[in-house]
Amino acid sequence: MGPISDVLDEIEAIGFEKGVEQGIEQGRQRVNHLYAALIKDNRTAELFQSTQDPEIQEKLMEEYGIKLCG
Numbered sequence: 001m002g003p004i005s006d007v008l009d010e011i012e013a014i015g016f017e018k019g020v021e022q023g024i025e026q027g028r029q030r031v032n033h034l035y036a037a038l039i040k041d042n043r044t045a046e047l048f049q050s051t052q053d054p055e056i057q058e059k060l061m062e063e064y065g066i067k068l069c070g
Contacts, residue, residue, distance in 0.1 A: 034060055
C-alpha cells in the first residue's frame with residue numbers, strides 16, 4: 001500500500017479511538033446516573049448489587065429509564 005492508504009488507515013484508527021472513548025464516557029455517565037438515582041431513593045443495597053451483577057444493573061437502568069445515548 002502507498003502513503004495515501006497509510007494516512008487513511010491512521011485516520012480510521014483515530015476515529016475508532018475517539019468512538020471508543022466516547023462510548024466509555026457515555027457508559028460512565030449512564031452508570032453514574034443510575035448510582036445517583038439509587039442513592040437518592042435510598043436503595044443502597046441495590047446499588048451494591050448493581051456493582052456486582054451486570055444483569056441487575058441493566059434491569060435497574062431500565063426501571064429508571066436510563067438509556068444508551070445515540
